[in-house]
Amino acid sequence: MDAFTSHTGVGVPLRRSNVDTDQIIPAVYLKRVTRTGFEDGLFAAWRNDPDFVLNNPVYAGGSVLVAGPDFGTGSSREHAVWALQNYGFRAVISSRFADIFRGNSGKAGLVAAQVDEKVVQRIWDLLEAAPGTTVTVDLEARTVRAGEGEGCVEASFDIDDYTRWRLLEGLDDIGITLGHEADITTYEGSRPRWKPATIHS
Amino acid sequence: MAKTLAEKVWDEHVVRTAPEEPDLLYIDLHLIHEVTSPQAFDGLRLAGRPVRRPDLTLATADHNVPTLDFDKPIADPVSRTQVETLRRNAEEFGVRLHPLGDVEQGIVHVVGPQLGLTQPGMTIVCGDSHTSTHGAFGAIAFGIGTSEVEHVLATQTLMQAKPKTMAVTIEGSLPDGVTAKDLVLTLIAHTGTGGGQGYIVEYRGPAIDELSMEARMTICNMSIEWGAKAGLIAPDQTTFDYIQGRPEAPKGEDWDAAVAHWQTLVTDDDAVFDKELVLDASEMTPFVTWGTNPGQGVPLGASVPAPEDFEDPGDRVAAEKALTYMGLEAGTPMREIPVDTVFVGSCTNGRIEDLRLAAEVIKGRKVAEDTRLLVVPGSVRVRLQAEEEGLDVIFKDAGGEWRGAGCSMCLGMNPDQLAPEERSASTSNRNFEGRQGKGGRTHLVSIPVAAATAVRGRLSSPADLDDLVPAGAGGSN
Numbered sequence: 265m266d267a268f269t270s271h272t273g274v275g276v277p278l279r280r281s282n283v284d285t286d287q288i289i290p291a292v293y294l295k296r297v298t299r300t301g302f303e304d305g306l307f308a309a310w311r312n313d314p315d316f317v318l319n320n321p322v323y324a325g326g327s328v329l330v331a332g333p334d335f336g337t338g339s340s341r342e343h344a345v346w347a348l349q350n351y352g353f354r355a356v357i358s359s360r361f362a363d364i365f366r367g368n369s370g371k372a373g374l375v376a377a378q379v380d381e382k383v384v385q386r387i388w389d390l391l392e393a394a395p396g397t398t399v400t401v402d403l404e405a406r407t408v409r410a411g412e413g414e415g416c417v418e419a420s421f422d423i424d425d426y427t428r429w430r431l432l433e434g435l436d437d438i439g440i441t442l443g444h445e446a447d448i449t450t451y452e453g454s455r456p457r458w459k460p461a462t463i464h465s
Numbered sequence: 466m467a468k469t470l471a472e473k474v475w476d477e478h479v480v481r482t483a484p485e486e487p488d489l490l491y492i493d494l495h496l497i498h499e500v501t502s503p504q505a506f507d508g509l510r511l512a513g514r515p516v517r518r519p520d521l522t523l524a525t526a527d528h529n530v531p532t533l534d535f536d537k538p539i540a541d542p543v544s545r546t547q548v549e550t551l552r553r554n555a556e557e558f559g560v561r562l563h564p565l566g567d568v569e570q571g572i573v574h575v576v577g578p579q580l581g582l583t584q585p586g587m588t589i590v591c592g593d594s595h596t597s598t599h600g601a602f603g604a605i606a607f608g609i610g611t612s613e614v615e616h617v618l619a620t621q622t623l624m625q626a627k628p629k630t631m632a633v634t635i636e637g638s639l640p641d642g643v644t645a646k647d648l649v650l651t652l653i654a655h656t657g658t659g660g661g662q663g664y665i666v667e668y669r670g671p672a673i674d675e676l677s678m679e680a681r682m683t684i685c686n687m688s689i690e691w692g693a694k695a696g697l698i699a700p701d702q703t704t705f706d707y708i709q710g711r712p713e714a715p716k717g718e719d720w721d722a723a724v725a726h727w728q729t730l731v732t733d734d735d736a737v738f739d740k741e742l743v744l745d746a747s748e749m750t751p752f753v754t755w756g757t758n759p760g761q762g763v764p765l766g767a768s769v770p771a772p773e774d775f776e777d778p779g780d781r782v783a784a785e786k787a788l789t790y791m792g793l794e795a796g797t798p799m800r801e802i803p804v805d806t807v808f809v810g811s812c813t814n815g816r817i818e819d820l821r822l823a824a825e826v827i828k829g830r831k832v833a834e835d836t837r838l839l840v841v842p843g844s845v846r847v848r849l850q851a852e853e854e855g856l857d858v859i860f861k862d863a864g865g866e867w868r869g870a871g872c873s874m875c876l877g878m879n880p881d882q883l884a885p886e887e888r889s890a891s892t893s894n895r896n897f898e899g900r901q902g903k904g905g906r907t908h909l910v911s912i913p914v915a916a917a918t919a920v921r922g923r924l925s926s927p928a929d930l931d932d933l934v935p936a937g938a939g940g941s942n
């Protein structure tokens with residue numbers, strides 16, 4: 265996974281709450297066996313609507329999504345994170361993320377920056393008043409900043425320390441865990457024998 | 466120190482704990498299906514890593530499989546590739562697989578309990594958010610993403626921050642004709658879709674104690690719909706009776722040792738939850754959704770709400786959007802909403818008890834002329850059991866369709882989909898926009914409501930049917 269320290273890109277205002285994973289990528293788009301190419305399914309139903317924000321050419325290169333509360337609810341499909349990444353998003357800003365979505369983002373390298381609901385409102389207003397405005401997500405400083413100079417919106421965001429550290433370092437979870445393999449083996453030695461198994465030797 | 470049930474199970478699985486880091490948690494059972502696993506196996510292959518414990522891993526094909534012509538090759542080439550990829554991965558990595566055509570194939574959350582693999586006090590994960598179903602047995606069970614699937618395959622562990630705990634106590638008893646599905650839909654309407662966020666929830670109280678294992682699974686299944694990390698219920702005699710004798714249940718001395726341990730898996734009297742919530746089951750009625758998230762529900766006897774009914778401006782906007790999408794007018798009595806398709810099935814309500822209950826209502830009646838009834842058993846075992854009991858004949862005689870096992874119209878990855886603007890009454894768990902097919906409109910309902918709706922062609926409960934049936938035409942027995 266590539267390390268993430270800070271990213272600046274065009275902010276995309278998605279003025280919706282409760283954007284569930286079936287909206288982010290409908291199930292019919294989940295049939296690939298690779299990690300790439302899911303951008304075709306991103307917000308598929310809404311993209312038919314010419315007024316949908318991603319259909320506005322100003323946002324064509326958008327890379328920071330700004331969404332309402334309860335983003336990523338529903339399914340555990342990590343494809344939702346991949347679809348956002350495949351499309352070009354590096355970070356999502358919202359006032360509340362569903363747990364599994366937040367976890368998946370951290371693993372896949374998408375920054376899920378949680379800010380106060382009022383901050384989301386102010387960034388939306390700013391992005392809509394001046395489409396194409398850039399947003400900086402600084403993981404090192406834990407801040408988001410939309411716009412420049414006077415009238416810019418700057419706020420700190422929440423992300424758990426451990427995820428932040430891993431993203432900053434670009435670390436692979438499995439490698440970290442396998443560093444504790446001795447602990448796993450010891451634990452396995454203590455499991456009761458009546459615990460179920462799927463394969464019996 | 467006094468502990469809650471969730472804390473006991475959690476603590477028993479901590480492999481390693483360190484300040485400022487999530488716990489490293491051991492996973493007792495890892496369930497796998499075709500949609501969320503291919504990229505995980507690919508990751509293992511690239512890194513040259515084996516599956517650490519194939520003997521704690523089980524795979525089945527469910528999301529993508531056809532429910533018609535399921536004895537033939539899958540027609541859709543993309544679905545076929547995904548199912549075929551699962552087969553190759555299982556073979557290469559030595560994982561036990563129940564593929565399409567196998568007698569143990571089915572929805573992964575129906576298969577685990579049915580085999581007796583789901584037991585109290587376990588940690589169970591799957592790349593599927595409804596893994597919470599297994600919590601009904603007193604297990605900590607939750608959905609994970611594909612990166613985590615790969616992590617569990619490689620290490621049999623997961624890094625997890627310890628969630629907070631919440632008690633949901635349900636007092637009283639459910640009235641006749643009101644089911645666990647109504648209970649959980651009422652709960653979600655009460656809390657909203659984010660109400661459980663960050664918590665492992667323990668469902669408890671007299672109304673829960675009275676429920677069958679099937680009904681408990683229905684409740685735990687929908688924990689994720691109000692945002693909870695997991696939901697669980699303390700194991701009791703009902704749990705032990707359900708497990709005993711199943712293929713993978715402990716036997717002989719092992720059974721006694723297991724039960725002795727399982728009996729300790731209760732919340733200590735003086736344990737403290739981070740949050741508590743109390744509802745009364747005796748006041749509950751059949752409950753249905755009108756909107757596009759599972760929290761947008763009302764009693765069946767109520768009417769479609771108006772956006773102005775909501776105080777919170779966000780809820781108002783959401784209600785407006787939902788009504789437009791659903792093609793509903795505020796003030797319409799729910800009972801007057803005509804339904805095109807009734808879907809009986811899914812990991813929420815696709816077990817044998819559910820099919821029996823549906824058949825009881827349908828028996829001797831006919832599906833309404835403009836309505837289609839689709840009955841999809843949760844697993845092949847459920848299908849065979851239902852056929853042995855003649856339930857399939859009851860559905861078919863009424864004009865319903867009897868299908869093969871799988872997720873089917875719960876998420877419409879196979880050909881079982883709603884057409885745009887087609888309206889369903891569905892016993893599944895999600896009414897999101899497009900969930901059952903692009904533009905499809907879903908009302909989440911209980912089994913009795915689904916069955917009665919199929920007969921009347923409008924959202925109904927069995928109580929609405931009596932005047933339609935000539936005396937002696939049956940339905941009551």
Ligand code: SF4
Nearest residue numbers: 595811812872875876
């Ligand atoms: S039945 Fe529906 S909710 Fe259950 S596992 Fe299948 S798709 Fe998911």
